[in-house]
Amino acid sequence: MKTLTTALAALALSIASAQDLTGDVAVYGDRIHTMVGGEVITDGVVVIRGGKIQAVGPAVGISIPDDMPTMRAAIVVPGLIDARSTLGLTGLLNQPGDQDHLDPSGAIQPELRAIDAYNARDALVDWARGYGVTTVHTGPSSGALVSGQTMVVKLKGTSVEDGLVVERAMVAASLADAVRSGDGAPGTRAKSVSMLRAALTDAQGYLAKRRAAVDDDEQDAPEPDLGKDTLADVLAGDVPLLVTAHRHQDIASALRLAEEFGFRLVLDGCAEAHLMLDELAAAGVPVIAHPPMMRIGSMTSDRSAATFELPRLLDQAGVPFAIQTGYEGYVPKVRVLLFEAAIAARYGLPFERTLAAVTIDAATILGLEDRLGSIEAGKDGDLALFDGDPFEYTSHCVGVVIDGTIASDEVR
Amino acid sequence: MSNVVSLCRRLPRLAVALLAALTFATPPVGAQQTAVTAFVGAYVIPIDGDPIDDGVVVIDGSKIVAVGARGDISVPDGATIHDLRGKVLMPGLICTHSHIGEPWAADSSDPIQPDVRTFDAINARDAAIQRAQAGGITTANIMSGSGHLMSGQTTYVKLRDAGSIDELVYRFEDGRPMGGMKMANGTNPQRAKPFPGTRGKSAALVRAAFVRAQNYKRKIDAAGDDASKMPDRDLIQEALLEVLDGTRVVHHHTHRHDDILTVLRLSKEFGFRVVLHHVSDGWMVADEIAAAGASVSVIQIDSPGGKLEAVNLSPKTGAILEKAGVKVAFHTDDPINDSRLFLRSAALAVRDGMSRDGALRAMTLSGAEMLDLGDRIGSITVGKDADLVVLSGDPLSVYSLIEETWIDGERVFELTNADDRIYALGGVGATNARFFTLCCFGNGTGSTTR
Incomplete structure (x- = not known):
């Protein structure tokens, strides 16, 4: 039995390797939404070689080698990018053993890394991919003042290394109500900000010492500290601080903190962003908006004023934004990005802008617009295929390609 | 308060009426017929018949009095004409399983509390009721959670604008609040004593409760007309007897394949009527459910997991049960699914293979039948309640919005x-x-x- 298992494993591995090595596929589409300047190619083809897009254009003008695998669909779009999730950290079972999104032992733990927790084999990774997601920005949830480091990963392979795009994408902080309970947690909004300011101030001192040691051999480097090192990198502008905030005053606090400490701010959630569109547009801070179907709770919840119209309102105000699936504590354990985007489209976000919020605009917020998010030569060969309007309830995702490899051809 | 609420909400219309009353010393001609409204020009989906292009639906007060194609239906003189050209008109949606109105009934004292009524808990002013109206829901089965083997009596409500539960509730013929009995098995009711710790114990506790009720019934029967031999009134036994005699339908939370079969087994042993709710593994035991003749209310969830019993949840459950010949309805389980987006359930079931007609029937008439209200609501049929939803387009399209919801001939929601x-x-x-x-x-x- 063991021999058989080993043999099967070896066979599976060899198939996977063979596919990984080639990364060649030609994908025909009745309509190809390239996400480059609103361009839509009718009766087109995308040629992917060695995992990268080699050509895209009308099918009549592009010759395809006979031995190249082909796919065909009514609609072809760039692989979807989930701008913020806990996928791979919050597993299918929802039991203590597969929930690694939040460590309760401290309110501020910037040193915790997503790459040390991500389970590439979790069934929900498969689920998300089946609905067109090729890349996720995932990591610890927003349940602590600073919960750790996020990463960007493609939904391929069996280990985090197989799909890793960015090992440390952002540092996740939060001013949401969820942070104000538990041992060592702040009890009020003011205390939350105060604790964050204290940690950032501490990191300022650490950063100054670190810089001084580099500039001057006489100066001692500070005693290495993983947490301070991480926050110092935030202050140095090496990595953005992702701040979850829902109430308007919490969003304002995040803007104020960014102003005071000069870090690169990315806002997350933002149920009440619609109450301060002008301020957000003026600040030019990107918003990774909450999933449109996020539960609003009762009147005591900081999400109670959320609106299905937020994506449309952000778009009209000129605030750069993307749509995320976020974190869920119960069922559905993972939200489906396609379904969330569909609700944004339902409530007035134009089709192309909705598609952008889960492709090129998400890539831009993640700093990966040169590699992901659109269908153009030189970019990664990541595609999602549909049999109709991707956002329509009754359409299906009929294929997913990641780095030129067919990752799914199920009808979902 | 409710009068004030509805009065103020309707202020613009009321103002017009007052103005009219002041202008005319006597009631204007046709005032007697203002309760008659004709919905004209919509694509009508009656559910119990073929859709009608350019249809006419006439309501008089709270009832539907005519349905048909334009030309086949004469609109009474003086009727208010509601022009719905380009719109879709369908019956109000029926949610067979909802937690709107904070309906927490049973407490932690016992796993089996059939005497406790959600009727005594529901907050009729909960904004979730307004949000459900906005989702096109006109009738809901409001119930407690699934943390008990039997968490008490559910309440069937019409989602009117109201100040108290008395104005919302459907009633049995004798005037008592109408509802079913909420039961659950699987992991949710398993907790520390006095709750069960295993599936076997769960079933044993339920069987023991029904046996006690049967014993109680025997004492009543034996007493006959002799009042001195009658057992003392026992609200727990009385409620269980309503389950055993079929007055109350059991609405049974159940997920795993073996738990579903346990419900069917107990239903057969004690002869109670049951609607299976959620049924994550229902697709595995579709034939058994069909053979038992049980109805099913499916929850359409966007992804599996989140709890051990739901790891095999499939979006194809509705389609598989339909094919097996099972009567299927849907529910929101609000707040699990948002009442405002209830129509997604039908659309996503169709995405995964359910028939369009079956999915729309599951949102309306089938749900009504599971609540014993099929002769009163659930389709656009002459004689039924004027509970209607106006949509901007195909009910199964993501781009269609619910523009109006009508209950008993009154518009309760207008986008x-x-x-x-x-x-x-x-x-x-x-x-x-x-x-x-x-x-x-x-x-x-x-x-x-x-």
Whole structure:
């Protein structure tokens, strides 16, 4: 039995390797939404070689080698990018053993890394991919003042290394109500900000010492500290601080903190962003908006004023934004990005802008617009295929390609 | 208060009426017939018949009095004409399993509390009721959670604008609040004593409860006309007897394949009527469910997991059960699924293979039948309640919005009404009870009340 298992494993591995090595596929589409300047190619083809897009254009003008695998669909779009999730950290079972999104032992733990927790084999990774997601920005949830480091990963392979795009994408902080309970947690909004300011101030001192040691051999480097090192990198502008905030005053606090400490701010959630569109547009801070179907709770919840119209309102105000699936504590354990985007489209976000919020605009917020998010030569060969309007309830995702490899051809 | 609420909500219309009354010393001609409204020109989906292009639906007061194609139906003189050209008209949606109105009934004292009524718990002013109206839901089966083997009596409610549960509730013929009995098995009711710790114990406790009720019934039967031999009144036994005699349908939370079969087994042993709710593994035991003749209310969830019993949940359950010949309805389980988006359930089931007609029937008539209300609601049929939904387009399209909801011939939701719009789309005030927005606190323009 063991021999058989080993043999099967070896066979599976060899198939996977063979596919990984080639990364060649030609994908025909009745309509190809390239996400480059609103361009839509009718009766087109995308040629992917060695995992990268080699050509895209009308099918009549592009010759395809006979031995190249082909796919065909009514609609072809760039692989979807989930701008913020806990996928791979919050597993299918929802039991203590597969929930690694939040460590309760401290309110501020910037040193915790997503790459040390991500389970590439979790069934929900498969689920998300089946609905067109090729890349996720995932990591610890927003349940602590600073919960750790996020990463960007493609939904391929069996280990985090197989799909890793960015090992440390952002540092996740939060001013949401969820942070104000538990041992060592702040009890009020003011205390939350105060604790964050204290940690950032501490990191300022650490950063100054670190810089001084580099500039001057006489100066001692500070005693290495993983947490301070991480926050110092935030202050140095090496990595953005992702701040979850829902109430308007919490969003304002995040803007104020960014102003005071000069870090690169990315806002997350933002149920009440619609109450301060002008301020957000003026600040030019990107918003990774909450999933449109996020539960609003009762009147005591900081999400109670959320609106299905937020994506449309952000778009009209000129605030750069993307749509995320976020974190869920119960069922559905993972939200489906396609379904969330569909609700944004339902409530007035134009089709192309909705598609952008889960492709090129998400890539831009993640700093990966040169590699992901659109269908153009030189970019990664990541595609999602549909049999109709991707956002329509009754359409299906009929294929997913990641780095030129067919990752799914199920009808979902 | 409810009068004030509905009066103030209807202020523009009322003002027009008052103006008319002042202008004419005597009631204007046709005033007797103002209760008659004709919905004209919509694509009508009656559910119990083929869709009608350019249809006419006439309501008189709270009832539907005519349905047909334009030309086949004569609109009474003086009827208010509601022009719905380009729109879709369908019956009000029926949610067979909802937790709107904070209906927490049974407490932690016992796993089996059939005497406890959600009727005594429901907050009729909960904003979730307005949001459900915005989702096109006109009737809901409101129940307690699944943390008990039997968490008490559910309440069938018509989602009118009201100030108290008395104005919302359906009633049995004898006038008592109408509802079923909520039961659950699997992991949710398993907790520390006095709750069960295993599946076997769960079933044993339920069987013991029904046996006690049967014993109680024997004493009543034996007493016959002799009042001195009658057992003392026992509200627990009385409620269980209503389950055993079929007055109350059991609405049974159940997920795993073996738990579903356990429900069917107990239903057969004691002869109670049952609707299976959620049924994550229902697709595995579709034939057994069909053979037992049980009805099923499916929850359509966007992804599996989140709990051990739901790891094999499939979006194809509705389609598989339909094919097996099982009567299927859907529910929101609000707040699990959002009542405002209830129609997604039908659409996603169709995405995964269910028939269009079957999915729309599951949102309406099939649900009504599972609540023993099939002769009163669930389709656009002459004689039934005037519970209607007006949509901008195909009910299964993501781009179609619910524009109006009518209950008993009264419009309770209108997308173009600013207050109603907040309940439909969200924003400041979406969790406020309706009456808050009437007074001094504003309604979404930056108010500090929520």
